Amino acid sequence: MRNKGVLMVNLGSPDSTDPKDVKKYLGEFLMDERVIDVPKWARTLLVKGIILNTRPKQSAKAYKKIWWEEGSPLIVLSERLREKVDEMTGVPVEVAMRYGSGTIKEGLQKLHDQGVNEVFLIPLYPQFAMATTETILVLAEELRREHFPDMSFTTMPPFYNHxxxxxxxxxxxxxxxxxxxxxxxxxxxxxxxxxxxxxxxxxxxxxxxxxxxxxxxxxxxxxxxxxxxxxxxxxxxxxxxxxxxxxxxxxxxxxxxxxxxxxxxxxxxxxxxxxxxxxxxxxxxxxxxxxxxxxxxxxxxxxxxxxxxxxxxxxxIPCLNDRQDWVKVLSRWIDEWAIVDTKTAIA
The missing domain is CATH 3.40.50.1400 (Rossmann fold)
Known part of the structure; x- marks a missing residue:
């Protein structure tokens, strides 16, 4: 028997509204070759030579406008979603971020420490894109090969039309x-x-x-x-x-x-x-x-x-966030995957 678990992955956020934290986050995000898909020398010149010298202060002001007492709204809402889904499913559920803190590697490690060796990867994006779904899947596979070779992945397909x-x-x-x-x-x-x-x-x-x-x-x-x-x-x-x-x-x-x-x-x-x-x-x-x-x-x-x-x-109109009907849908997809092949469960 293989032990199953779920890793939901969202975009990520700076650790705070401090321009230094915002600069660190933007640097990781914008240097991703699937976000700015130009040769590395050109990407480095653009990001480190231009954008990171001006954008962090502007973005920090924007983050301050929407920052919650508990932290970044995206991080807080993602964790609320994880908690509710975890309560409704029969397998461990973790959440990770593609950029910033709470990395995919850390999420996989949490599942590994619970004995999980078969992971249902859920990019929290309804539509497929290079800069969202694809970059998550590529990095997750690299981490699996290097750090978790005994794990296997099943990936949630885009659910834009489900x-x-x-x-x-x-x-x-x-x-x-x-x-x-x-x-x-x-x-x-x-x-x-x-x-x-x-x-x-x-x-x-x-x-x-x-x-x-x-x-x-x-x-x-x-x-x-x-x-x-x-x-x-x-x-x-x-x-x-x-x-x-x-x-x-x-x-x-x-x-x-x-x-x-x-x-x-x-x-x-x-x-x-x-x-x-x-x-x-x-x-x-x-x-x-x-x-x-x-x-x-x-x-x-x-x-x-x-x-x-x-x-x-x-x-x-607010995003789905941790709406109860959305939680129920995700939980059912997960439980069906845990029993049968994912393609049959959510196709």
Whole structure:
């Protein structure tokens, strides 16, 4: 008998809002070759020569706006989720971060110390992307080979279109919409450079980012972040029976001057306000835990942009965080994996 356990992995956070801690975190994050995918010399010049000399102080101010008494919201919410899931499942559950403290190695070690040798890896990202899911899986496998050779991994596939996830996400949106008189619902996903989409294209020819490729059936969709984001939006809109002109999709958090996925969230918010829309609601389905990008970039900066162009009511919908229906879904997926093959359990 192999002893089973679960490692849920999220993005990570600085240890504090001190610029030194933020600089350390940003350095690890931005030097990842799957985040800034240019030759190491160019990445080093950009990150260590430019970004880390200016960005840490700005980011530290942003983190201070959203920091909780218990610490980083993302870390606190991830641990709350772990505790609730652990209580509902029949196997040990740990949580780890790709960057910063609470590393994947430490998470695997905790499971190892409990006698676990078969691990269910759950990247806490609904959609697949080089800079999220892939970098987690690559590092976890490197650590397994070097430090935990007796362990085996099963990986949670992207769940962007899983009926359980769509239902929980849609219900969280529905609860908020019931209390607001919204005119437009914006689905804002974390942005990635367009080249990431082409690099992830296993067909090497399908992903043209031309407005039609994401709607045309292809094996490329298995790893296409853009397709998976639009599909999440489509399925939630279908579940909620939204009218076509009352919702849209955009992408946030671009960096540098290369083309990133469009339309951009900040420009979309501005455009909506200038069109005369007074009541806007926004949801961020690329994240399952609220973090800097949702609490500061969207809930604060986004609202400021909307008000500047004449908008009135700007409503943000929390991430799934540790909602009980989300906890139940994760717990059931885990228990089914512990009994049968994962592909059968959550396909």
């Amino acid at each position: 009926p359980d996830y769509i239902r929980v996400l849609a219900e969280s949106i529905k609860e908020k919409l019931y209390h607001v008189d919204y005119e437009h619902l914006l689905f804002s996903y974390h942005g990635v450079p367009e080249r990431h989409i082409r690099k992830s294209d296993i067909t090497k020819s399908h992903c043209k980012i031309d407005g039609s490729c994401c709607k045309s059936p292809s094996p490329a969709h298995q790893y296409c972040y853009r397709h998976q984001c639009f599909e999440t939006t489509r399925l939630v809109a279908q579940y909620l029976e939204l009218k076509e002109d009352t919702y849209s999709t955009s992408f946030q958090s671009r960096l540098g001057f290369d083309p990133w996925l469009q339309p951009y969230t900040d420009r979309t918010i501005e455009k909506m306000g200038k069109k005369g829309i007074k009541n806007m609601t926004i949801v961020t389905p690329a994240f399952v835990s609220d973090c800097l990008e949702t609490l500061e970039e969207i809930a604060m900066e986004g609202e400021e942009i909307f008000h500047e162009v004449g908008g009135k009511e700007f409503t943000t």
